[in-house]
Amino acid sequence: QKEVEQDPGPLSVPEGAIVSLNCTYSNSAFQYFMWYRQYSRKGPELLMYTYSSGNKEDGRFTAQVDKSSKYISLFIRDSQPSDSATYLCAMSPMEYGNKLVFGAGTILRVKS
Amino acid sequence: DVKVTQSSRYLVKRTGEKVFLECVQDMDHENMFWYRQDPGLGLRLIYFSYDVKMKEKGDIPEGYSVSREKKERFSLILESASTNQTSMYLCVTQGGDNEQFFGPGTRLTVL
Numbered sequence: 683q684k685e686v687e688q689d690p691g692p693l694s695v696p697e698g699a700i701v702s703l704n705c706t707y708s709n710s711a712f713q714y715f716m717w718y719r720q721y722s723r724k725g726p727e728l729l730m731y732t733y734s735s736g737n738k739e740d741g742r743f744t745a746q747v748d749k750s751s752k753y754i755s756l757f758i759r760d761s762q763p764s765d766s767a768t769y770l771c772a773m774s775p776m777e778y779g780n781k782l783v784f785g786a787g788t789i790l791r792v793k794s
Numbered sequence: 795d796v797k798v799t800q801s802s803r804y805l806v807k808r809t810g811e812k813v814f815l816e817c818v819q820d821m822d823h824e825n826m827f828w829y830r831q832d833p834g835l836g837l838r839l840i841y842f843s844y845d846v847k848m849k850e851k852g853d854i855p856e857g858y859s860v861s862r863e864k865k866e867r868f869s870l871i872l873e874s875a876s877t878n879q880t881s882m883y884l885c886v887t888q889g890g891d892n893e894q895f896f897g898p899g900t901r902l903t904v905l
Contacts, residue, residue, distance in 0.1 A: 725897055782894055
Protein backbone atom coordinates (compact mmCIF):
# COMPACT_ATOMS: atom_id res chain seq x y z
CA GLN A 683 0.00 0.00 0.00
CA LYS A 684 1.31 3.42 -0.94
CA GLU A 685 1.77 5.99 1.81
CA VAL A 686 -0.23 8.54 -0.19
CA GLU A 687 -3.09 7.60 -2.49
CA GLN A 688 -4.43 9.95 -5.14
CA ASP A 689 -6.83 9.16 -7.95
CA PRO A 690 -4.99 9.85 -11.23
CA GLY A 691 -8.16 10.85 -13.10
CA PRO A 692 -8.53 12.38 -15.57
CA LEU A 693 -11.23 14.50 -14.03
CA SER A 694 -13.21 16.44 -16.62
CA VAL A 695 -15.53 19.29 -15.57
CA PRO A 696 -17.33 22.18 -17.29
CA GLU A 697 -16.11 25.73 -16.81
CA GLY A 698 -17.50 27.27 -13.64
CA ALA A 699 -17.86 23.97 -11.77
CA ILE A 700 -16.55 23.36 -8.27
CA VAL A 701 -13.71 20.87 -8.37
CA SER A 702 -12.78 18.56 -5.52
CA LEU A 703 -9.37 16.86 -5.55
CA ASN A 704 -8.51 14.40 -2.80
CA CYS A 705 -5.71 12.40 -1.22
CA THR A 706 -5.65 9.83 1.52
CA TYR A 707 -2.60 8.86 3.54
CA SER A 708 -1.62 6.16 5.97
CA ASN A 709 1.23 7.71 7.98
CA SER A 710 -0.14 9.52 11.04
CA ALA A 711 3.22 11.32 11.41
CA PHE A 712 2.45 13.56 8.44
CA GLN A 713 1.91 17.13 9.60
CA TYR A 714 2.67 19.34 6.59
CA PHE A 715 0.33 19.12 3.62
CA MET A 716 0.83 20.76 0.26
CA TRP A 717 -0.81 21.00 -3.10
CA TYR A 718 1.16 21.55 -6.28
CA ARG A 719 -0.08 22.40 -9.75
CA GLN A 720 1.85 21.18 -12.75
CA TYR A 721 1.16 22.30 -16.30
CA SER A 722 2.18 20.08 -19.15
CA ARG A 723 5.96 19.96 -19.66
CA LYS A 724 6.62 22.24 -16.68
CA GLY A 725 7.83 21.66 -13.12
CA PRO A 726 5.28 21.63 -10.29
CA GLU A 727 4.54 24.94 -8.58
CA LEU A 728 3.43 25.26 -4.98
CA LEU A 729 -0.24 26.16 -4.79
CA MET A 730 -1.09 25.88 -1.10
CA TYR A 731 0.37 24.48 2.08
CA THR A 732 -1.02 23.93 5.53
CA TYR A 733 0.06 22.25 8.74
CA SER A 734 -3.16 22.04 10.69
CA SER A 735 -6.54 20.42 10.41
CA GLY A 736 -9.31 22.56 9.00
CA ASN A 737 -9.63 24.82 6.00
CA LYS A 738 -7.27 27.31 4.40
CA GLU A 739 -8.52 29.59 1.69
CA ASP A 740 -6.64 31.48 -1.03
CA GLY A 741 -8.76 33.09 -3.70
CA ARG A 742 -10.65 30.38 -5.57
CA PHE A 743 -8.69 27.62 -3.81
CA THR A 744 -9.48 25.99 -0.48
CA ALA A 745 -7.29 23.35 1.12
CA GLN A 746 -8.92 21.10 3.69
CA VAL A 747 -7.20 18.70 6.06
CA ASP A 748 -8.88 16.05 8.20
CA LYS A 749 -6.15 14.38 10.23
CA SER A 750 -8.57 12.07 12.03
CA SER A 751 -9.59 10.54 8.71
CA LYS A 752 -6.15 10.97 7.10
CA TYR A 753 -7.78 12.78 4.22
CA ILE A 754 -6.94 16.03 2.47
CA SER A 755 -8.79 17.92 -0.23
CA LEU A 756 -8.30 20.82 -2.58
CA PHE A 757 -11.39 22.65 -3.77
CA ILE A 758 -11.38 24.95 -6.78
CA ARG A 759 -14.35 27.29 -7.13
CA ASP A 760 -15.48 28.75 -10.45
CA SER A 761 -13.04 26.55 -12.34
CA GLN A 762 -11.45 27.97 -15.49
CA PRO A 763 -9.86 26.31 -18.53
CA SER A 764 -6.54 27.72 -17.27
CA ASP A 765 -6.92 25.46 -14.22
CA SER A 766 -6.42 22.44 -16.48
CA ALA A 767 -3.30 20.80 -15.12
CA THR A 768 -2.09 17.94 -12.96
CA TYR A 769 -2.54 18.51 -9.24
CA LEU A 770 -0.20 16.75 -6.83
CA CYS A 771 -0.69 16.42 -3.13
CA ALA A 772 2.39 16.12 -0.93
CA MET A 773 3.00 15.69 2.77
CA SER A 774 5.75 15.24 5.33
CA PRO A 775 6.32 14.97 9.09
CA MET A 776 6.84 18.17 11.06
CA GLU A 777 10.60 18.14 11.19
CA TYR A 778 12.36 20.58 8.90
CA GLY A 779 14.34 18.88 6.22
CA ASN A 780 12.12 15.87 5.90
CA LYS A 781 11.46 14.78 2.38
CA LEU A 782 7.98 15.06 0.99
CA VAL A 783 5.91 12.09 -0.05
CA PHE A 784 3.85 12.78 -3.14
CA GLY A 785 0.62 11.44 -4.52
CA ALA A 786 0.65 10.30 -8.12
CA GLY A 787 -1.23 13.43 -9.25
CA THR A 788 -4.74 14.00 -10.61
CA ILE A 789 -5.18 15.26 -14.17
CA LEU A 790 -7.86 17.96 -14.29
CA ARG A 791 -9.49 19.15 -17.51
CA VAL A 792 -11.80 22.15 -17.41
CA LYS A 793 -13.82 22.48 -20.60
CA SER A 794 -15.09 25.84 -21.84
CA ASP B 795 10.96 34.91 -5.17
CA VAL B 796 12.83 31.65 -5.10
CA LYS B 797 14.55 30.90 -8.35
CA VAL B 798 15.57 27.35 -9.17
CA THR B 799 17.20 26.77 -12.53
CA GLN B 800 18.20 23.59 -14.28
CA SER B 801 20.91 23.45 -16.91
CA SER B 802 18.80 21.99 -19.71
CA ARG B 803 15.09 21.72 -20.48
CA TYR B 804 15.52 18.90 -22.99
CA LEU B 805 18.41 16.48 -23.31
CA VAL B 806 19.02 13.50 -25.60
CA LYS B 807 21.85 11.09 -24.78
CA ARG B 808 23.00 7.67 -25.90
CA THR B 809 23.16 4.53 -23.80
CA GLY B 810 26.40 4.36 -21.83
CA GLU B 811 27.08 8.10 -21.86
CA LYS B 812 27.85 9.96 -18.64
CA VAL B 813 25.19 12.59 -18.06
CA PHE B 814 25.34 15.65 -15.82
CA LEU B 815 22.19 17.47 -14.73
CA GLU B 816 22.83 20.69 -12.87
CA CYS B 817 20.60 22.66 -10.57
CA VAL B 818 21.23 26.13 -9.16
CA GLN B 819 19.18 28.02 -6.58
CA ASP B 820 19.51 31.61 -5.44
CA MET B 821 17.77 31.52 -2.06
CA ASP B 822 20.52 30.19 0.17
CA HIS B 823 18.44 27.10 0.98
CA GLU B 824 20.34 24.31 2.66
CA ASN B 825 18.17 21.45 1.46
CA MET B 826 18.06 20.33 -2.15
CA PHE B 827 16.49 17.28 -3.76
CA TRP B 828 16.47 15.42 -7.06
CA TYR B 829 13.27 13.65 -8.16
CA ARG B 830 12.28 11.83 -11.27
CA GLN B 831 8.73 11.86 -12.53
CA ASP B 832 7.23 9.11 -14.66
CA PRO B 833 3.63 8.56 -15.81
CA GLY B 834 1.72 6.40 -13.37
CA LEU B 835 4.55 6.42 -10.86
CA GLY B 836 4.45 10.01 -9.74
CA LEU B 837 7.47 11.71 -8.18
CA ARG B 838 10.21 9.53 -6.76
CA LEU B 839 13.14 10.80 -4.73
CA ILE B 840 16.60 9.93 -6.07
CA TYR B 841 19.00 11.79 -3.77
CA PHE B 842 18.94 14.73 -1.42
CA SER B 843 21.39 16.96 0.36
CA TYR B 844 21.15 18.89 3.63
CA ASP B 845 24.42 20.73 3.31
CA VAL B 846 27.52 21.22 1.20
CA LYS B 847 29.35 17.97 0.54
CA MET B 848 26.56 16.07 2.23
CA LYS B 849 24.26 13.63 0.41
CA GLU B 850 21.73 10.98 1.27
CA LYS B 851 20.09 8.32 -0.84
CA GLY B 852 16.43 8.64 -1.62
CA ASP B 853 14.08 5.89 -2.69
CA ILE B 854 15.67 5.06 -6.07
CA PRO B 855 19.41 5.95 -6.02
CA GLU B 856 20.61 3.05 -8.19
CA GLY B 857 22.40 4.25 -11.30
CA TYR B 858 22.75 7.81 -10.01
CA SER B 859 25.19 9.85 -7.99
CA VAL B 860 25.20 13.47 -6.85
CA SER B 861 27.59 16.28 -6.06
CA ARG B 862 27.13 19.29 -3.77
CA GLU B 863 30.36 21.29 -3.78
CA LYS B 864 28.66 24.65 -3.27
CA LYS B 865 25.50 25.47 -1.37
CA GLU B 866 23.68 26.84 -4.39
CA ARG B 867 24.49 24.00 -6.77
CA PHE B 868 23.34 20.38 -6.69
CA SER B 869 24.31 18.09 -9.56
CA LEU B 870 22.81 14.76 -10.54
CA ILE B 871 25.09 12.36 -12.40
CA LEU B 872 24.13 9.35 -14.46
CA GLU B 873 27.37 7.37 -14.59
CA SER B 874 26.31 5.25 -17.57
CA ALA B 875 22.94 6.26 -18.97
CA SER B 876 20.41 3.55 -19.72
CA THR B 877 17.08 3.66 -21.55
CA ASN B 878 15.15 3.12 -18.32
CA GLN B 879 16.52 6.43 -17.11
CA THR B 880 14.49 8.28 -19.73
CA SER B 881 12.37 10.54 -17.56
CA MET B 882 11.59 14.03 -16.35
CA TYR B 883 14.11 15.11 -13.72
CA LEU B 884 13.13 17.74 -11.20
CA CYS B 885 15.37 19.65 -8.83
CA VAL B 886 13.80 21.02 -5.67
CA THR B 887 14.95 23.30 -2.87
CA GLN B 888 13.41 23.53 0.57
CA GLY B 889 12.74 26.66 2.57
CA GLY B 890 12.63 27.10 6.33
CA ASP B 891 8.92 26.32 6.72
CA ASN B 892 9.18 23.10 4.77
CA GLU B 893 7.95 24.55 1.49
CA GLN B 894 9.57 22.96 -1.49
CA PHE B 895 10.25 24.87 -4.71
CA PHE B 896 10.68 23.11 -8.00
CA GLY B 897 12.91 23.88 -10.94
CA PRO B 898 11.45 23.75 -14.46
CA GLY B 899 12.58 20.18 -15.03
CA THR B 900 14.85 18.43 -17.51
CA ARG B 901 13.27 15.97 -19.90
CA LEU B 902 15.98 13.39 -20.57
CA THR B 903 15.73 10.87 -23.38
CA VAL B 904 18.27 8.03 -23.51
CA LEU B 905 18.46 6.29 -26.88
